[in-house]
Amino acid sequence: MPSRQFLAMLSTTALVGGALLVGDALHGGVVTSQYSPTSPAAVFRVVPGVALIWVGYRLKIHRDSLVTDILTESTPSVESDEEEFDEDMSPLGDEGLEHLETQDDE
Numbered sequence: 001m002p003s004r005q006f007l008a009m010l011s012t013t014a015l016v017g018g019a020l021l022v023g024d025a026l027h028g029g030v031v032t033s034q035y036s037p038t039s040p041a042a043v044f045r046v047v048p049g050v051a052l053i054w055v056g057y058r059l060k061i062h063r064d065s066l067v068t069d070i071l072t073e074s075t076p077s078v079e080s081d082e083e084e085f086d087e088d089m090s091p092l093g094d095e096g097l098e099h100l101e102t103q104d105d106e
Contacts, residue, residue: 003062010056010059011030011057011059011060013055013056014053014055014056014057015050015052015053015056015057015060016056016060017049018048018049018050018051018052018053018054018055018056019049019053020044020049021045021046021048021049022045022049022050023053024045025037025041025043025045025046025049027040028041028045029041029042034046078083079097
């Protein structure tokens with residue numbers, strides 16, 4: 001199985017390459033009118049460009065599902081009670097919630 005970074009690189013490379021090909025076909029065929037939008041020069045840029053974009057998105061979806069699968073496997077299921085309060089982890093200092101409540105009453 002290829003690594004996450006390799007799939008990300010392939011996905012990005014395919015997306016950028018496809019976007020450049022489609023953009024070049026639009027620029028040459030529509031903006032500067034160097035050739036007709038239906039000419040072989042434009043078509044031979046658009047078709048591989050769209051194919052590369054499709055491959056890039058397919059790799060991105062595969063990579064995202066792979067990352068989700070890896071994260072769900074490695075993350076331990078921790079069931080914590082929201083009502084528990086750990087005073088050691090509190091940013092309120094030594095006074096805790098009592099100081100905060102008395103400050104609100106004043």
